[in-house]
Amino acid sequence: MAADILGYADKRVAVMGCFSGTGEALARQLVALGAEVHGADIKPSPVEGLASFTTVDLKDPASIAAGVASIGGEIDALFNVSGLPQTFPGEDVVTVNFLGLRLWTELWLPRIRAGGAIVTVSSLAGMRHLLRQPLLKEFMDLTDFAAARAWYTANAERAGDPYTLSKEAINTWTQQLAPGLMARDIRINCTMPSPIDTPMLNDFRKVAGDAVLGAFAKAKGRFSTALEQALPLILLNSDAARFISGACVPVDAGLSGGLATGVLNMEQMLAEAAAG
Secondary structure (H helix, E strand, O other), X not given: OOOOOOOOOOOEEEEEOOOOHHHHHHHHHHHHOOOEEEXXXXXXXXXXXXXXXXEOOOOOHHHHHHHHHHHOOOEEEEEEOOOOOOOOOHHHHHHHHHHHHHHHHHHHHHHEEEEEEEEEEXXXXXXXXXXXXXXXXXXXXXXXXXXXXXXXHHOHHHHOOHHHHHHHHHHHHHHHHHHHHHHHOOEEEEEEEOOEOOOOHHHHHHHHOHHHHXXXXXXXXXXXXXXXXXHHHHHHOOHHHOOOOOOEEEXXXXXXXXXXXXOOOHHHHHHXXXXX
């Protein structure tokens, strides 16, 4: 009998964002792997076999704190999947995608057991985070929700797209926390998906258009499935990845690697996608 190299059997885990898409697929797989799965989202999850489900609004610090307290106890792994696209108000996008997830994670940190792990869904939109560190520091240094939201409102033009800003912040935060958390034997990573074939894709289509989305699907010839994004999250928080921390992992069928090395050309890809 093969050893369980993932090691989720009887582990206690929390999944933020299991109503649909990647988070739903993730929660189903974790249940199947034998984990005790505690789900949270602003909408009820359809996943059967959850140990509990808690309604949490990531725009509301009180709701976040109540959610952690409601689940209670210690956990072995934390999965942060929730996110909003740019079709929502910018202040809500940066709050849910970064500020809310950051507070949720900070409140869980004292409850994460040694050997535990955290993984957050970022995006390819955040892959240039190292080029904007001064601006990101201004934003991320503000730990108060209202102050951070006010900063975005006052600096919206300079900060640019709120979705991109929030994902750049996730990448930066992940890499900042990794060294210090190792002292407690806790790992933290994030993934950077290319577009995923979930209901949220329609929101991105409204913002970016078919040509841009088509270009981002070029490397594989199709969009990712929710399960194809969920499985890397499971891997990163598993025993099989016990020496991986501080990584921002592209899950994009080679797209970002091709662009970085010049094997793929974004202008050419956009033109081809626009042409049909």
